[in-house]
Amino acid sequence: MPTVQFTRDGTVLGAEIRDGDGPPVVLLPGVMADAATWRPVVEHLDLPNPVLVLDRRGRAGSGPLGPGYSVRTEVDDLHHVLGSLGDLGLSGGTHLFGWSYGGLIALEAAIGRTDLRSLTLYEPVARPFAPEALGPLREAIGRNDLDRAVELVNTAVSGFSDAYVAELRRSPVWNVLRPLAEPLADELGAIDDHRPAFGAFAELDVPVTLLLGAVNEGRPPYGTAFAQFERAMPRARVVRLPGEGHLAHASAPRLLAERITDAVKAR
Structure with a gap:
């Protein structure tokens, strides 16, 4: 897909964009993902709307996390992107979707905004979020052992088996995941340092859809x-x-796209 760039305080924020007509749909991925990993979902979105998928900080096409990185950094980035959509000729309000960490960021950014048409969140995350994995992750990333970091996020954080990780390592996906692990420890640290504004979320004046992978319920x-x-x-x-967990964008992109489409059309 074509790419666009935004710049906030000297930091480049890249995005992929699918042309269309009508209010834009903005997708915000979480950790261990970028715009490229969400292309299969975008391809299955049965919508005429333009679709923009943000490459958050720490991804190819965007700048580094930077000093003092926090959830607020990401929220301010998203505010900047949403406020710049008019420069791309995109108007009419925004349908905002966030997955995982992206869901938390999207929710925090939604507070006080009046230009959102819908808000769809697939398993947003909040503290405590696997704090026991943070030390081993920092150690692995500190010695540039990205293979170990990918192992840890799949086992110690997501709870996948060693057999699953061994199969993943043999697949082409492994080399995609390795660079995405570089900012992982700081991102997870930001989640655990952040206190979500749960009281304000209840007052949001926008239609909200919460998506849950059924196998994750209560886990x-x-x-x-x-x-x-x-x-x-x-x-x-x-x-x-x-039948889905946290990774429906990879395991069932058509199904996930259908649910996002439903949420957008409902508004």
Whole structure:
């Protein structure tokens, strides 16, 4: 897809964009993902709207996390991007989607905004988020052992088996994941340092859809984090993805695209 760039305080923020007509749909990935990994979902979005997928800091095409990095850094980046959409000829309000860490960022950015048409969140995360994995991750990344970092995020954070990781290592996906692990420890640290504004989330004046991979229900870290957001937003529509966990963008992109499409069309 074509790419665009935004610049905030000297830091480049890249994005991929699919042309279309109508209010834009903005997708915000979480950790261990970038715009490229979300292309299969974008391809299956049955919408005429333009679609923009942001490459957050720490990804190819965007600048580094930078000193003093926090969730607020990401929220301010998203505010800047949303405020710059008019420069691309995109108007009419925004349908905002966030996955995982991207869901937390999207929610925090939604507070006080009046230009959002819908907000769709796939398993947003919140503290405590696998804090026991943070030390080993920092150690692995500090010695540039990105293979170990990818192992840890899949086992110590996501709970996948050693057999799953061994199979993943043999696949072409492994070399895609290695560079995405470089900012991982700082991103997870930012999540655990951040106190979500749950009280403000309940007051959001925008239609909210919460997506949950059904196999994660009640299970840490994703299902237990999801439950916090579900309790905080009793008016939100909750949709479960049967047979899916946290990675439906990779395992079931058509299904996930259909649920995002439903949320956008409902508005």
